Amino acid sequence: MPKTKFIIAGLQFEPKFCKKINTTLIESWEISANPLSNIYKTQKEGVYTVNIIVHIPHGCIVIPNGVQSGFDLIPKTEHKNTLFFQYNGVSSITTSINKPDDHNNVLCRDFGIVYEYELSENEHSPMYDLYHIQIDYTIIQKSALSVEAILVQDTNLDPETDRGTVTAVRTGGQ
Secondary structure, eight states, rough: OOOOOEEEEEEEEEEEEEEEOOOOOOOOOSOSSSSSEEEOOOOTTEEEEEEEEEEEETTTTOOOTOOEEEEESSOOTSSSSEEEEEEEEEEEEOOOOOOGGGGGGEEEEEEEEEEOOOOOOOOOOOOOEEEEEEEEEEOOOTTOOOOEEEEEEEETTTTEEEEEEEBBBBTTTT
């Protein structure tokens, strides 16, 4: 992946890689219900690394025009299909995390892995590919809202089916 940086809403994103990691197609009963993710603070001031593992239907099609606030993870010149990384800003998410305040609400940076896939008439369920995506982001706007976690969603534009996982930054020896 070329060294490209994108600035969106006071954050600078630098995609590190987007790799398909399976060698054979994965059946629907073998996939995770939500993307898996982790985030950690790097040694550079204000820089975070996000790792995402996500199952994507094999043969997803190019993202239609109109999807905004992000960038292609697989350049269209390399592959006829693409995945799109989307930043949706900050969301307040209710979780089962035990917090003494805010009724278990957590402020999250909301990320999406966006694609479009539609089952054909003779297809019962799709086969999947497994992708590992790594992106660094830097908070460049001093007034950027502080958050406690990230929310990573897998979004199929057709039909509208979203899956997501909330992940907090690892600190210390936790």
